[in-house]
Amino acid sequence: MTQLPVSFDDVQTAQHALKGVVHRTPVLENGEVNDLLGGRLLLKAENFQRTGAFKLRGAYYRLLNLTPKQRACGVVSYSSGNHALGLARAAQMLGTSAILVMPSDASTAKMRATQKLGAQIVTFERDTQQSRDVVARTQAETSRIEVPPSAHPQVLAGAGTAALELLEDASALDTVVVPCGGGGLTAASAIVMASGAPSTKVFAAEPELFDDTKRSLVAGKPVPNPVGQRTICDAIMTPIPNDVTFPINLELLAGAVTASDQDIRAAMRFAFEHFKIVCEPGAVAGLAAILNGQIAIKDKVVATVITGGNIDAARFCALIGDKA
C-alpha cells in the first residue's frame, strides 16, 4: 500500500480543531423507508452544515493551518459554489479575504451568497477556459494562497471529519456512497473507513455524463470527461480527477456508480417526501444510485452523505415539481 497523503490520525486531529466551528450534523434514518427498501438507509445530513454544505470543514481547517503571515495574504480558489461559500465564510471568521474563481454558469444562489459573505468572484468560461489557469493568474497577481476544493491534504482531513462523525454515530456499516466531483470527500471517507471500519465498502457516485472517476478507476489513471456536456448536478461537474484525490480513490474505493439527471430528480423528491429535507442535485448522487439499484441495500446498512442543500426555491421546485 502506497503512503497516502492523509491518515486517519490527521482526520482526528482536524476533528479536534474544528470542534465548536462546524456543526456535528445528524445521521437521519426513517423506519418506513427502511421497510420500503428492505435494508437500513442512513443519510449524513451535511446539507445542515454551516453555509449549507460539507465544504466549510476542509476550507476552515486549511485556513487554520496557514501561518498568520500566509493568512494575511488572503486566499483564492476555484469553486462551483459550495467550496466558495465555505472558504468565504472561513475567511470571514478568521479575518482574511477570499477571491473565488467560479464558472459563469454557476448557481446564482451560490454566487449571491458567496458575495454576501464578503468574497470577490472572478468568473470563467467552463468550456473554453481552465479554472486552474484563472486561479494561477489571480494568485500570481495577488500573492494569495490557493485553498483548492479538494486537492490538498488539509482540505481532505477537514472533509474527512464528516465521515468520522458518521463512523462514530452509525455502526455495522456495509456500504458508504459518496457524491463525487473532485473526489475529495470520497477519498477522505475512504481513508476514514479503511482504518475505522475496514470491512465497509466505499463507492463514489457520479452523474452519468460526468463519470470521470468511474472510467479513471477502470483505466488506472485520470481520464477526462468530454467537453461541452452538462448535468443538473452543478456541485460535482468536474473535468477530470485530480492528482491528490485520485491515487487515494484508486487505492481504496470499492468502485464507482452513476445516476442520470432523472435519477437525481427522483432522489431529490424521495428526500423531500420521506426525509423532509432540501437537497441540491449533486448532494443526492449517492442516494440516487441506491434508489436506481446500482448500490445494493437489501439486508444491508448503507449510508450516503447528503453533501449540500444550496439551491434556491424556484430551482428546487422546478426540479421536484414536474414528474415527467
Add this chain to the structure above:
Amino acid sequence: MTQLPVSFDDVQTAQHALKGVVHRTPVLENGEVNDLLGGRLLLKAENFQRTGAFKLRGAYYRLLNLTPKQRACGVVSYSSGNHALGLARAAQMLGTSAILVMPSDASTAKMRATQKLGAQIVTFERDTQQSRDVVARTQAETSRIEVPPSAHPQVLAGAGTAALELLEDASALDTVVVPCGGGGLTAASAIVMASGAPSTKVFAAEPELFDDTKRSLVAGKPVPNPVGQRTICDAIMTPIPNDVTFPINLELLAGAVTASDQDIRAAMRFAFEHFKIVCEPGAVAGLAAILNGQIAIKDKVVATVITGGNIDAARFCALIGDKA
C-alpha cells in the same frame, strides 16, 4: 397547584416504552442564523419523525396501553391528518385497525397517506358538523376505542417525549414555543419543562385567526374560534381548547403568541433557506412567532418544535415560491 393529569414521571415512562419505536429526532441549530437573530435558535425536528409528525408518539403510546381485548376492537379518532397518520401507523404496527374522522377539506396528501397505511377515512363538514358527533356515532356503531389527538393523559405523555428529548439535548433554554391546535403538545411540553427546567417559559403559538388558546388564557376558560374562518395551517385549525389540555395550559403556560398566514409562509421559506428542511405550515407557527418578533430571542436560547412536514410538493412550492 391543581393535580395535573400527566406528570413528568409519566412522560419518562412513555419515553422508555417508545424506545426503538419512535425516532429520536435531532435538534437543529445554525451558526449563521444565530448571528442573524442575535440569540440561539433551536429547532426540534419532529418533521423527521416516523409518519412525518410528532403524533406517532402519543398515538402509539395510547395503543400500547390498551388491553389486548380493547386493542382488538380497533380504534377511532378525529384528525386533520397528522394524528391520522400516527394512529394508522400505530394500529398497523400493533396489529389492529383504525377509522379516522377527517374534515372534507383535509390535506389530500395526508388523506392518501393515511389510506395507504390501511386506515379507513370518514369525512365530515368542518362548518356544519362537529367532529366529536361523527366520532361518537362511529364509536357507538363499531365499539371501537377512541384515541383522541390530544385529550387523553397517555396521548399527552407520549407527545411529551418530544419535549423530554429536547430537554435532554439542549441546555439553558430560556423559552420553548410550541405550535398549538388542540394544545396537547403544548401542555405536554409545559409539564416537562415545569419539572425539568422550571425557569424555561413555554408559549403556545397559534394562527392569527385560530387564537382560541390565546383568548381562552385571557378569559380563564375555553373560548371558541368563530365558525367559517380558514388558515393555511391545516394541522392546528381547531375550534376550541379541550377539557384535558386547557387546564394544564392555563396553569403552566407563560402565554400565547400568533402568526399570520404570511408570517407562516415566511417562516417556511426561512426554514427552507437556512435549515434546508421541509415544514408544513402549522409546524412553523412557533418559528413564525420568533421571526415576527412576538417571541424575544436576542441574547436568549429559544427552542421551537417543528411539529410536522406532511405537505405535498406542489402545495409546498406554491407556499414558498411566491414572495407576495
